[in-house]
Amino acid sequence: MSFDPAITLFSCHYTSQQSCSEEGKELEQLGFPESINLVRMPCTGKLQVRTLLQAFEDGADGVYVVGCPVVGCHNAKGSERAAKRVEVVRSALEELGVEGGRVQMYHLPRGLHPEFVEKGKEMENRIRDLGPSPFKS
Amino acid sequence: MIIAERKPMAEILEMVEDCEKVLVLACRGCVTVCSAGGEREADILSSLIRLGMKKAGKSIEVSTASLVRQCDREYVAEIDQWDGEYDAIVSTACGVGVNFISNLRKDTMVYPALNTTFFGGSAEQGEWTEQCAGCGDCVLHLTGGLCPVARCAKSLMNGPCGGSVDGRCEIRKDVECIWQSIHDRLGSFDRSAQMEVIAPIRDWSTAGHGGPRKVVRDDLTV
Numbered sequence: 001m002s003f004d005p006a007i008t009l010f011s012c013h014y015t016s017q018q019s020c021s022e023e024g025k026e027l028e029q030l031g032f033p034e035s036i037n038l039v040r041m042p043c044t045g046k047l048q049v050r051t052l053l054q055a056f057e058d059g060a061d062g063v064y065v066v067g068c069p070v071v072g073c074h075n076a077k078g079s080e081r082a083a084k085r086v087e088v089v090r091s092a093l094e095e096l097g098v099e100g101g102r103v104q105m106y107h108l109p110r111g112l113h114p115e116f117v118e119k120g121k122e123m124e125n126r127i128r129d130l131g132p133s134p135f136k137s
Numbered sequence: 138m139i140i141a142e143r144k145p146m147a148e149i150l151e152m153v154e155d156c157e158k159v160l161v162l163a164c165r166g167c168v169t170v171c172s173a174g175g176e177r178e179a180d181i182l183s184s185l186i187r188l189g190m191k192k193a194g195k196s197i198e199v200s201t202a203s204l205v206r207q208c209d210r211e212y213v214a215e216i217d218q219w220d221g222e223y224d225a226i227v228s229t230a231c232g233v234g235v236n237f238i239s240n241l242r243k244d245t246m247v248y249p250a251l252n253t254t255f256f257g258g259s260a261e262q263g264e265w266t267e268q269c270a271g272c273g274d275c276v277l278h279l280t281g282g283l284c285p286v287a288r289c290a291k292s293l294m295n296g297p298c299g300g301s302v303d304g305r306c307e308i309r310k311d312v313e314c315i316w317q318s319i320h321d322r323l324g325s326f327d328r329s330a331q332m333e334v335i336a337p338i339r340d341w342s343t344a345g346h347g348g349p350r351k352v353v354r355d356d357l358t359v
Contacts, residue, residue: 050177053184092181095146096189134192 005127007036008055009120010082011066012044014074014110021112030117033124043067045078052089052103056135062127063089064104066116079107099130138167138258139231140265141174141251143182149227150189152248156197156224159186161250162216163203164230171265174229174251176203182229182250207234213241220244256287273343273350279331281322286344288315294336 011019018026019038028034037060041047044067055063065086067079083105090100104126106119143149153159161179169175183199190197202219204212207230216226216238225246228235232253239247255267270287276294277284286292290308296316300307304317323331343350 048177050180050184053181053188056188057184092146092185096185096192098192135188136191 005035005061007062008060009036009038015066015108032117032120043075043078044082047082049085049088061133062102064123066106069107140171140255140257141168141231141253158198158223159225160223161201161227164207164234166206179229213237280319283319
């Protein structure tokens with residue numbers, strides 16, 4: 001099924017620096033999917049389960065988080081905490097009979113790296129394959 | 138504290154499937170401390186109920202509130218402010234809270250969001266272990282402060298049973314043989330002889346086998 005997905009990305013300042021480059025145009029120039037709504041935050045450790053669920057309530061077909069590598073998080077354990085909360089949401093989605101793959105955690109290097117765009121494309125492809133969120137029906 | 142865990146969502150959604158408006162009511166007592174039914178968890182549950190109902194093609198209005206505790210009359214009385222506003226309350230308190238609301242508010246339908254599991258303590262961050270069975274006849278002064286009722290799989294009063302290996306219980310390797318620990322702890326206080334004392338056959342009526350229990354303190358009643 002072809003559709004235009006709505007994807008929400010929560011990312012820390014350190015792993016999403018590309019969004020600030022070239023007057024904020026670098027991501028677009030590198031082909032970062034337009035379907036992704038980027039929410040930057042000081043640290044993904046700040047993310048709460050409730051915030052991730054709210055993104056689904058607000059109509060996201062998929063939600064993902066990009067934080068620092070597990071070893072070397074700028075705030076020591078921030079991205080590790082975020083990963084745990086993503087797992088809580090994944091498990092809750094599965095309890096509701098919804099694909100757990102609609103929520104995902106990525107640990108990426110800080111700074112300007114091609115992986116940030118690659119993972120965005122990967123997430124968009126995954127959500128396209130899964131189709132619209134069952135919460136929208 | 139009382140330890141509890143959220144019920145499976147399928148069970149909770151079945152409870153509220155015919156409701157149009159529900160109040161998820163958190164408790165700021167024990168279940169907040171064990172991260173099962175405090176304001177944060179109630180907020181998460183509200184979201185999950187909305188999402189689950191949406192997926193089922195139904196609409197539901199879910200609000201969240203909290204009480205200091207749901208096990209005291211004066212705090213439960215606060216639910217009167219929502220009289221008639223909701224089809225049901227989904228309580229994230231322990232079973233005591235759900236019972237108290239049912240006892241005191243005959244017109245309020247209340248559902249349990251949690252499975253109440255045991256009296257325990259926080260062993261590590263995010264890990265709780267059973268420590269007390271509330272049996273009503275404490276023997277901790279005889280067992281080095283370690284409870285054989287709650288922490289021995291067989292609740293033996295004259296243990297160990299012989300099934301333990303290397304200090305671990307035969308039911309699971311991650312369970313310590315509490316009688317081994319009692320032995321070791323008594324020994325460290327030079328009180329190993331206490332292990333030789335045969336505990337008499339126990340009267341379990343204080344443990345709930347004699348029906349629901351009640352404590353009345355005359356000095357506190359007026």
